[in-house]
Amino acid sequence: MRASAGYMKTQHEESADAGIKYSPAKDHSGIGIIDGTNVDHDFPKHIHHSYSLGLVTKGQRIIQTDNETEVLSANQCFIINPLQPHSCRRMGGKNHDYSVISIYLPIMQKVSREIWNKEEIPFFPKVKIIDPLITDRFSSYLYNRNNHDSNRQEKLFSLLERLICDYAVAASPGKSVTEIHPVIQQICCYIDRNLDQIIRLDDLADQAHVSPFYLNRLFREEIGIPPYTYLLQNRVKKSMEVLLETRSIIDTSSQMGFSDQSHFSRFFKEFIGVTPGRFLNQNQGGTEEFSSVSPLF
Structure with a gap:
């Protein structure tokens, strides 16, 4: 729909159906979940205290870090390291949907310790994760978040194990929390x-x-x-x-x-x-x- 003459929606306005919703984990795992629906907002450079594992579910999302700019389409995952400055925006001004889980450092360290048998901080050099298995496991985790699944935490750890094994390196080549x-x-x-x-x-x-x-x-x-x-x-x-x-x-x-x-x-x-x-x-x-x-x- 074309905007009426003399009017253009500004960054401080929002679509009638745009939404940001929290879905906290029912098992008190400390994994926070955010669902963005019809997001029409461009986010300035910021950082997170946790790892952010996300999935674009509709439209396209652009994530820019100091080292790369990635365009993510529907059914593609992304991972942001703690303290990694980045900005997020829409592609071509079109709204998009996404889900993100915040994974705190001790959880990732626990998984990496089981993989590497030593104390290391996982670092992900690339933002975009193109892996059908990770996408499938992550989608399943998000879809079943409200179900009383006794194996839910095990499924999450299986997802994180795959993620760390295939896409992380031990010890950040740049800044890490301890540095x-x-x-x-x-x-x-x-x-x-x-x-x-x-x-x-x-x-x-x-x-x-x-x-x-x-x-x-x-x-x-x-x-x-x-x-x-x-x-x-x-x-x-x-x-x-x-x-x-x-x-x-x-x-x-x-x-x-x-x-x-x-x-x-x-x-x-x-x-x-x-x-x-x-x-x-x-x-x-x-x-x-x-x-x-x-x-x-």
Whole structure:
């Protein structure tokens, strides 16, 4: 359908049927699941604290890292490493569907230890995973997520074993969690503990006993995004949990340190892909089994 004369939908608007929905694991495995439907949003450069294993189920998705740009079509998988800066966008401005599971580092280390018989951090050099068996196993895991399957965790580990065996290397050739500069580890921990507080670059520099200029440069080099972006991203992630607990946009905005509801809604839309109101409407189940974001360090 063509847009009416003189009107073009902006990035801050959303399609009537666009949605981001949480489906937390019923077995308390710590595997968080996100389903995006008719996503019409382009996500700026960001990082995750966990591995992100995803499957495009409709349309196409472009993922850009510092080293590559991949176009993923329906029934193709992707994997993002912890701390790997990347952006995601639609192909040709067309909406797409996807599902993503967040897999925290201890889980991947447990699987890799059984494979390699040593303590290593799996690193995936390529984003796109073209493997019919992995796609089939992942699709089955997603499809049966709400079933009471006693072998569900075993099936997940089988999927991760295949993924690590065929596509991971031991020890990252770039940054790994344990190789982050101690000053930046300290700052990330400080930010994670104080997401609801007003934090300025000068405050962070005082914590680390370095100059603001040096800290900003070092943070960008180590993490891939500025400290303020890191703060906003993690504040918004945490606000999802608070939002589902309070069911109040106003209360969440206030509790999480946003200057007003308008700023909260704008940043929520930027990093999550839908407005807080739509997110609430699409996630009515409460937060009993919601796995909150775990600090990386």
